[in-house]
Amino acid sequence: DAKTTQPTSMDCAEGRAANLPCNHSTISGNEYVYWYRQIHSQGPQYIIHGLKNNETNEMASLIITEDRKSSTLILPHATLRDTAVYYCIVRATNTGGFKTIFGAGTRLFVKA
């Protein structure tokens, strides 16, 4: 079973920040928080991941609470092309590959 809980859907106005929450209250000490997104008819795309510190890259920021039981993905200036399903996943990393278990995700609608 997926280890995360996300809202089913969210709306965001174009140009505004999109804040996508995720609960992962049973996360283990060696598990990272990952975010992927899937734009319609495409394979999932990696966005960002973190262990306990906040992370930022060219796509998004990841804020992880101090107890690591929840996190928020922030798209600072959402565009129409950010409309997608966003998956929050917890997994350990391991050399040689590690299977990724997907939950239902959040369907983000960015509106003009």
Add this chain to the structure above:
Amino acid sequence: SAVISQKPSRDICQRGTSLTIQCQVDSQVTMMFWYRQQPGQSLTLIATANQGSEATYESGFVIDKFPISRPNLTFSTLTVSNMSPEDSSIYLCSVGDTEAFFGQGTRLTVV
């Protein structure tokens, strides 16, 4: 990063037939993963393909229905056998250690 190519990108098949999906990666990887995405649903892991050993299947998936080959470190195939309309899905392969990379998927329609 890894670039993954899947073939075919889509197909329409008759029930009772089988389809083999190919996944080619541009670098050597130890494990490859096969997923199914039914219409409107999230991704479900089918199996992990290991080079030099039998694939490991997730609960609800069996080798007779989804045989997998892994002849080398850059290639794998998934066969969907004796297809029925319920097998209509997108099938994706994935690789990755720190990050998971996905192919664009094979859209299968069974009629």
